[in-house]
Amino acid sequence: xxxxxxxxxxxxxxxxxxxxxxxxxxxxxxxxxxxxxxxxxxxxxxxxxxxxxxxxxxxxxxxxxxxxxxxxxxxxxxxxxxxxxxxxxxxxxxxxxxxxxxxxxxxxxxxxxxxxxxxxxxxxxxxxxxxxxxxxxxxxxxxxxxxxxxxxxxxxxxxxxxxxxxxxxxxxxxxxxxxxxxxxxxxxxxxxxxxxxxxxxxxxxxxxxxxxxxxxxxxxxxxxxxxxxxxxxxxxxxxxxxxxxxxxxxxx
Numbered sequence: 001x002x003x004x005x006x007x008x009x010x011x012x013x014x015x016x017x018x019x020x021x022x023x024x025x026x027x028x029x030x031x032x033x034x035x036x037x038x039x040x041x042x043x044x045x046x047x048x049x050x051x052x053x054x055x056x057x058x059x060x061x062x063x064x065x066x067x068x069x070x071x072x073x074x075x076x077x078x079x080x081x082x083x084x085x086x087x088x089x090x091x092x093x094x095x096x097x098x099x100x101x102x103x104x105x106x107x108x109x110x111x112x113x114x115x116x117x118x119x120x121x122x123x124x125x126x127x128x129x130x131x132x133x134x135x136x137x138x139x140x141x142x143x144x145x146x147x148x149x150x151x152x153x154x155x156x157x158x159x160x161x162x163x164x165x166x167x168x169x170x171x172x173x174x175x176x177x178x179x180x181x182x183x184x185x186x187x188x189x190x191x192x193x194x195x196x197x198x199x200x201x202x203x204x205x206x207x208x209x210x211x212x213x214x215x216x217x218x219x220x221x222x223x224x225x226x227x228x229x230x231x232x233x234x235x236x237x238x239x240x241x242x243x244x245x246x247x248x249x250x251x252x
Contacts, residue, residue, distance in 0.1 A: 018077035018104040019047045020237070023086035023093075026169045027157045028053035028063075032083075034153065036226045039234035049074055055161065058168025060089050060176060067093070079105040081237070083226055084201065085169060087111030091178040094185055106185070106212070107237055109193040109226050113208040114177040116201045143197045143222035150227050182211040190214040191240050193233055195225040215240070 020040070022033050030050035037048055051072045057063040067073060078097055082090035087108055097103035142150060158166075190212040194203065200223045206216060217236045221229040 017047075018079045019049055019074050020045060020079045020081060021073060022048065022050045023080060023082045023090055024050075024052065025084035025086060026166060026173070027161050028055070028057070028165070028169075029157055029161070031157050032153055032224065032227050035149070035230035036234060039230040040237065043234055043238045045234075045238065055165045058165060059172035060092065063089055064092055073097075076102065077104045078102055079107065079240075081107040081109065082111045083109050084111050084223065085173060087113055088176040088178045091181045091185070094188070095181055098185055098188060103185075103188055105189040105191075105240060106214075107191050107193065107240070108209065108214070109233065110195045110198055110201050110223050111192075112173075112176075112201055112205040113179055113182070115174050116205045117174060140199050141223050142228065143199055145222055145228055147228065150224065153227065154224065179208060182209075186211055186213075188212065189240060191236060192216045193225050193236060194218045195221040195223055197221060198223045198225075 022030065022036075024030055024032065029052050033050055037050070040048060049072075051067060053063045054066060057066050073093065080090045080094055080097070080103070090106060090108070090111075091113065094103055094106060141154060145151070190209070192206060192209055192214040194206060194216055195201075196203075196218050197220060206214075217232075219225060219229050219232050226233050
């Protein structure tokens with residue numbers, strides 16, 4: 001189930017438009033997207049594709065190579081949604097899609113363009129060799145949220161993903177910087193879903209997205225904003241699809 005792949009959801013009547021491609025966070029699985037997919041389905045989103053990364057892909061270059069080799073991005077017009085870790089990856093993919101005139105929008109959820117953890121030295125990474133305890137996960141990722149489904153899904157995912165994979169991807173985060181990509185993507189409809197109670201990715205990262213002139217939607221939520229506030233996130237995404245993507249497609 002955790003091998004690289006994709007799953008699709010089709011709701012309501014088929015309509016022309018872009019495919020929403022979901023790029024997961026550091027865990028690399030689509031498991032935490034379940035509540036969001038359900039909320040989007042209720043709002044009759046045409047098509048959703050969830051991408052997953054293999055455990056062996058420990059940095060952005062490796063993940064991008066897997067996506068290319070397995071052809072995980074479908075044909076046609078695309079909206080990319082990046083959860084947390086996936087921000088730099090989304091920009092790398094977006095640049096090529098935009099050049100091919102296939103990119104119709106970008107959605108960033110608690111994400112970043114360069115490392116949001118400037119205070120963390122790479123030298124400390126080897127010290128993280130065990131899975132964090134439950135209380136620490138709740139504090140950092142869920143900020144005390146006790147909603148049973150959210151906590152259960154998070155614990156399942158982190159139990160399945162090897163610590164070495166998380167360490168390698170954390171190292172990739174600390175070294176990432178995709179700011180040079182932004183000028184080429186200016187004008188692409190972009191939305192940033194900001195978690196007001198995020199203990200991992202601070203509000204300061206939003207300034208890095210300024211060149212994209214994003215619509216910023218702020219919700220009272222922890223870092224895992226898509227998991228804990230799926231309805232509000234889905235509504236913001238649907239409003240973007242209706243107000244931006246349809247016009248973009250029709251004006252081609």
